[in-house]
Amino acid sequence: MSNYTLAIDTGGTFTDFALLDNKKGIIENYKINSTPKDPSIGIINGIELIAQTKSLDSGTFLSRVQMIVHGTTVTTNAVLTAQGAKTALVTTKGFRDILEMRRGIRPTFFNNKYQAFKPLVPRNLRFGVEERITASGAELIPLNKNELELIGRQLQAKGIEAIAVCFMHSYLNPSHEEEAKDILQELLPRAYITISSEILPQPRLYERVSTTVINSYVGPLLKNYLESLLGKLRQLHFTGNFFVVTSNGGAAIPELVSKMPAATLLSGPAAGPIAALNLSQKAGYPNCITMDMGGTSFEASLIKDGIPMTSRQAEVNSNALALPMLDIRTIGAGGGSIAWLDSGDFLHTGPQSAGAFPGPASYNLGGTEPTITDAALVLGLLDPDRFLNGRFPLAVDKAYQAIEKHIANPLNISVGDAAWGIYQVAITNMANSLKELTVQRGFDPREFLLVVGGGAGPLHCAYLARQLEIPTMLIPNESSIMCAYGMLLTDL
Structure with a gap:
């Protein structure tokens, strides 16, 4: 009988799962829509999906899980939204x-x-x-x-x-x-x-x-969330160890992070550099830039001489945070980032995001504003029938209508040109973020390997590498769930 270690990375749009079979050493990847109002619901939905693929009920599957490592955005979102x-x-x-x-x-x-x-x-x-x-x-x-x-x-x-x-x-x-x-x-x-x-x-x-x-400010929210999640897991017969990833790339038990919840503000993204370090060293590169583009945001970090860059000074939504953490730059440039025109008809993308619900217009869940995902779909860069492994087909017509109404018609250009403009603005924003991380700190991005992660990362990395003249990229099999993969490598 197999026993497992399960890593769960809850993002603003998708929740990623990396399942390690401890006996066989095989890692399986899963992805499901997040449930922002109660992230624990998305986690339970994902566990049910994994159990179904193994022809088990959720309780039997969880009874075989020895350890869960979890990256959460509960505290991050509370500070970003001032809620x-x-x-x-x-x-x-x-x-x-x-x-x-x-x-x-x-x-x-x-x-x-x-x-x-x-x-x-x-x-x-x-x-x-x-x-x-x-x-x-x-x-x-x-x-x-x-x-x-x-x-x-x-x-x-x-x-x-x-x-x-x-x-x-x-x-x-x-x-x-x-x-x-x-x-x-x-x-x-x-x-x-x-x-x-x-x-x-x-x-x-x-x-x-x-x-x-x-x-x-975030303490009661994280405490209540963890109590709710652990309660649901215990009801499904989970009796293993549970850890929460912290901003410095480590992990801690719920009792500790409940006392110091501020240490989880970069809980999910902090595992990305850990994964990138492992992958780049296997490929023989001591220096790398890691990028992770998901549904809501774009995160980037730097690894020099096999050591991830760290910081004790950070700002989250203009609020100073002075705890040790990995140096990760975040901007609102995910697949769900909304494209919009300002009063001077200049095109922008983000930081506002359509999130998991209603999501991009192409999700056909009621969203009407155009996003980066909609632009990629109109440009033919996404297969509408294979999104989320075919479980979530996309509506090309809805994407087309949203871009036409909000961008193309006001600018008097074709929908194709508008979609390409959205795409280029997003790439430029990400490139500027990487320049802040490298060029403005005296590093030449051409001397680094670009390790690509996130569900939307492989779709954009070639354009990004071209703009920064980065000659070599690494797109691992684990790219779509790279932070969850990194959680399996966390020093416990």
């Missing part, structure tokens, strides 16, 4: 606006129409409390417990779901934060509370505040 938990910030008195002031540097100096980003916690939910720890770690002003209790009662009245606590210099002396957590947890026993000294005990106040806020 996380209702969160409050409690910090040192006089510093409640640090989340909005950031480092006081405008990202652009010459844009007189620039609008400051909206922080995850609005000003009316940010509170300062009397306390102070000095730069040497000594207590200068004791924590005002009466004032903190008053703040706690206000948070009760406001229906707060999560609280971020970040005091000055708490990385040297966390006693005030620990006291504050105990007091607030007693007043709000159901609230998800993060203190900065537990997740990021290091200098730089803004980065520490922002990271702590993100952790609390």
Whole structure:
């Protein structure tokens, strides 16, 4: 009897599965539509599909799965769409606006129409409390417990779901934060509370505040999601080990990521460089660029001398995150990215995506706006009868009508020219992303192997390589589920 390891990568449009037969060493690939409202439904649907191919029921199949490794976009999407938990910030008195002031540097100096980003916690939910720890770690002003209790009662009245606590210099002396957590947890026993000294005990106040806020903002969502998913898996007789991929390319048990959910913001994409490293080394290339183009986004990363590039400074939707992670560049350029015209009739693609539902117009699920997938279909680059291995035929007429209505007619050009324009804009956006990753950092992309991943990657990589003059590409058998494949290689 076979026993399996199952890797699951939940994306915005598709959910990918890589199934390893531990006895035979054979890896099988599966792909199914995601269910964004409840990603666990798409996962269960995929498990049912795999079980059917093996003539088993879901329970019998899962009883043979020894380990599941999961990459999730729950936390990523919460920050990108600003739809996380209702969160409050409690910090040192006089510093409640640090989340909005950031480092006081405008990202652009010459844009007189620039609008400051909206922080995850609005000003009316940010509170300062009397306390102070000095730069040497000594207590200068004791924590005002009466004032903190008053703040706690206000948070009760406001229906707060999560609280971020970040005091000055708490990385040297966390006693005030620990006291504050105990007091607030007693007043709000159901609230998800993060203190900065537990997740990021290091200098730089803004980065520490922002990271702590993100952790609390996404905490309840990830906790509830994992509890729901694990509950469904247990009902189907899964008794094996379950791990969640983290942003640094490793994996952790649900109990750990539930305490530090901010470490999962690049959960899915982080496995891509792990897969690319394995594949490029097998091919004899120590340097490679990995690209992964799925249904919603395009991710790229760099591997130099057999080592993936890493970072401790990142921004997710303009929110600073200072946890160790693989250096992955993401733009809204997936197969479902919507093509649109601005007020000057300039053509753009993304970052808005049609997602899994209603999806591109060619999905025939009610979507009416043209996407990159629709353009590829009109150009004859996609076989409408073989999409998702023939399980999901595409409607060429719907793609044609969407491009004609929204792009071709307003520009007074043919549908074919409009589709080619959409395609070229998407390629240019991806090429610019790769230039930021290489040329702007002193690397010549012509000296790197391009490792291609994602369901839409092989369809676009030749045009992309031509634009960057990259001479060699590697399109592995696992390209359509490359991140899921990388999860099987994660160091557990």
